[in-house]
Amino acid sequence: MFRPSVSLLPVVLLAALAGCTRQAPEERTQTMMRAADAAPPSETAPAVPARAQEAEADEVDVRRTTRWPVARLTSGQARISCTLDYAATGDGAALTSLEFFSVLDAMSPCQDAGVVRLSYDGKIAADFTDLVKRVAAMADRMGIRKRVLDLNSSGGQVEDAIAAGDDIGQAGWTIWVREGAVCHSSCVLVLAAGDNRMVAGEVGIHRMMRVRSKATTRAELSRELQDIYAEVKDYLQRNGVAIAIADVMMTVPNRSLRLLTAEEMARYGLSGPNAAQDDLNRIALIRKCGEAFVWRKDAFAQAYAQECERQGRDVDEVNTCGMKLRERFGFPDEKCPDESPLSEYDAGLALLPVAPAGGGSRAGR
Known part of the structure; x- marks a missing residue:
């Protein structure tokens, strides 16, 4: 269930309420919440101070505070659109900052539309997880129930894909891989997490490994891969995807790529409605x-x-x-x-x- 819509005032009105003096972020937050008169109960809890270290961003629940930790999107490009008609309107405005008010300003037009489409073109990394988590948190505040992740990615880190997928699985996303787009390697784990998956582009798999692996022998690498694939299988199972796809991945060398057919994606549970x-x-x-x-x-x-x-x-x-x-x-x-x-x-x-x-x-x- 999503939280009820919270009316967020336009930035222009916030500026008028603030007068000629520019408000500090904390004051701006308080003004917005007082004027809206609809702050969720969690907003009254003591605020968690913003942190400069991106690695500590996960310590703060961005759904419960407006004081979001610093996070930068460097692994790809993101755009926000309030319509699903990409052929007529494109992919919307670029989202260059993951700071609270930047995301708020980008998504404000989507509140009346009732839909947000997040287009992402890039690698699957920790900052991608921050991106989907923060857009979903803002959608919760605005009562936006229709959420589409429009994805084009050649993959990235396995652990980051699983972390992003777990967030996506809790936030009600439909995932698109549009015509001309790709979803390769660990991106397939992100695809698995969508409530619904609409695929027209390429979906490809291969053997996954840790880029920062410390293995020096085949035996060490084998043990490491067993740990990775045990985690991948558990993740696939909780997302309603056939764990047999993990065994298929193991047979494709990392330097190669096997493209899945529409029939295979349907058989493995990677397209259409998520079974779980x-x-x-x-x-x-x-x-x-x-x-x-x-x-x-x-x-x-x-x-x-x-x-x-x-x-x-x-x-x-x-x-x-x-x-x-x-x-x-x-x-x-x-x-x-x-x-x-x-x-x-x-x-x-x-x-x-x-x-x-x-x-x-x-x-x-």
Whole structure:
């Protein structure tokens, strides 16, 4: 569950409230929270002072304070957009700072839109984990429930990918690998964590190893790899992905790359809805909306796949088919409209269908 929306005033209004004198970050935070009159209870707790050492950033829960530790994005480029229509609008404004008010300013237009799309092009490293954690924390504050991580990465550190994936798995992200984009090596672990995975670009795997390995013999390297792959398998299992993919990785030399087919990604659980999250959602849905609702939703999903997602249909035809099909199954449901199929269309927000693997160029990059 996401926290209710917290109304955050525009920067221009904050400046007016502050008068002609520029406020210190602490004063600016207090002014914003008083004016909004909606600060979460955690904001009243003693603030944790900002730290200059990036390595200590994890000591502070960025969901509970506005005084975020210093963190710099150096491993890639990030952009924030408040629309999912990348073909028409591109990828939005560059996010160059991970400081609280920089993220706030970048995401403020997304509060009314109800959706944020974070585009990331670069390596998977500790600063990538900081990025997704802070954007999700701000989305929680703003009540933004639709979150898309638009990913293009050749990989990076295994440990960083697992850390980022664990944060992503708790924050309700849909992950895109768009046409023309890649998700290679440890990026596949990040992909595994999404609530839903929409893939049109390349997904590739190979043998993973620690760049800072201290192994000097094959035996030492083997023991180290066993530790890594035990951790990877545990991670994949808790994200609903077949652990067999880890065994396949072991067979591909680190200097090589094996591209996965759409059929393999579906078989291993790396595309479409996340099986583990789907189970959790189903349990929560039965509690909230009842078993009859869930049965109707399952029946709708089967009919939608058979009648609306036929090859050769364009987007408008699929949308029209789906909306008509909803009526046949009694959706949107009066008790649970937001949980009804295609509810994103009711709010004017639609996750864009992605072209089949091997599609055209990556628009907006």
